Amino acid sequence: MSKTDPKIKVLLIQPITIFTSAFDFKNTIVTHLLEIATNVNLRFNHNSRVSVEVINLIDENVFRPDSIGQYDKHIKSLEQFLIKFNDGSDLIFGISCFSSNYYISSLVLAKVIRNLFPSSLICVGGYQVNYFTNEFIFPRAIENRKYDKKLFDFIFLGESDKKFAEFIEDRLQSGAIHSNPDESCQIIQCGLIDNLETLPFIDYSLMKTPKSPFLFIPIYFSKGCPFSCTFCGDFRNVYKSKERWRLVSPKEAFSRLRELIRYYEDITSQVQIFDPLWAYPDWRIDFYKMLQNYEITQELWAEIRIDQFSNKEVKYLKPLNFTLAFGLESASHRMLRIMKKTQDPKKYLSRFSSFLPELDAAGIYVICNILFGHPGENDLSMMKTMNFIENLAQMAENFVPSLSKYMLIPGSDVFTNYKYYVDRYQSKFHYRHYWTIPKCSAISSSMVDPSDKISYLDVIKVFSQWAPNFYSKCIKNFNNKKGRDFIYQRYLNEMVLGPRLYWKNKILQDYNDFGEKNDVMVETEHFWNTIF
């Protein structure tokens, strides 16, 4: 490698949810890409030839078409944005297809990059790539169409945090840093990272977007989850191994949190511990003890399973600024068993009812996640849940309901074993491969008739009729104009009035306007013909 060799720019890009601009959160920190970028940066610390940058396309505002009609105009602005990186450097792109929602935009992005920079290397990774690898090598949506170029040079499966940096180094050493049109797409198996403590602290400066105002600042202390909730698309399903839940020690977690807060010291956004499953009681108590001796201005948020929470945690939580989210999901014993949340629903529900007032008295805010419309649901089960959660809201002042409509997620038990739900409950999945449809995926993924007793429209009515009134009652408890009160006032207001998720009336309209299945399929065919 000589000094005159061109520079190499590694661009790690988070795509968008196409045709659903209301669905993507702006101003979020893309932690999973920052982890990869940090490893690349460290590996080439002394090599000024290589630079790395994380781009959250959602924040760049250059590619957010809301309809097919806006598509061409937005492609032009995307091209103008990308062309800025054409400064003579060799470019290596890493696209994160983190979820099914990013499938169309990942393919479109690869196509635009291939046209603008034919010799650049284009890599892709993420959950969706792990679940549907072939859809990135030979996308079904574009087979038999005129497009004949390779979209991706490399597909990364597994956890590429470290492996991507090794890959860049190998490429540099071999000099193979350009795309070879004669070579087919290659798969790189990364496996899992055994010891998370071998990962460096994240270098947040690698994301160039302004530091403020973030909605929240995410941090992770673990990867994977040993549980098997049927609606969840957690990564463990890829590896079919419950033993692959890994977490750092409380001491390491505390140092990482301090590092994060040091970087974002002026920002008051909530710090969210985003682990799918956040540790266990003794681990958390050690962590709370360390936090008690540390001054922290930000609010903290974490999600804990009801059956993994212990009352003995309350006294350690009391002096801390914590919000805890619990995935209750349903109050129907039958549904809790179907969802594989618990085998003892009675104990599960009474446990939550017993520690909720204790947490409330200790000043801990509690978010309660509820899922309506999971396969198997019927009128009675939804009614039981509504009654139960209304009672809970009477038991605690700092109580925030978070109600969601069931969405089909690739990798989940329901997705994989959908035939079981069809046979057992007569569930109907209107668009099982919804991510190739050029329409709002928040809607298409949730078009599931839970059983022969109710349709998805019956579930939507819960959100348009009962939920706004219930949210309105809960808002009244949050009176302060700052801190957590302000955050939850704003959140609940949005749920009632709906600027973000617009449940109240527009969502019904959107479902009604979605179109007949045949028309949707014709539109989908036309879309893919037009863009490829």
Ligand code: SF4
């Ligand atoms: S919902 Fe939470 S506890 Fe259940 S499998 Fe997913 S990550 Fe694990």
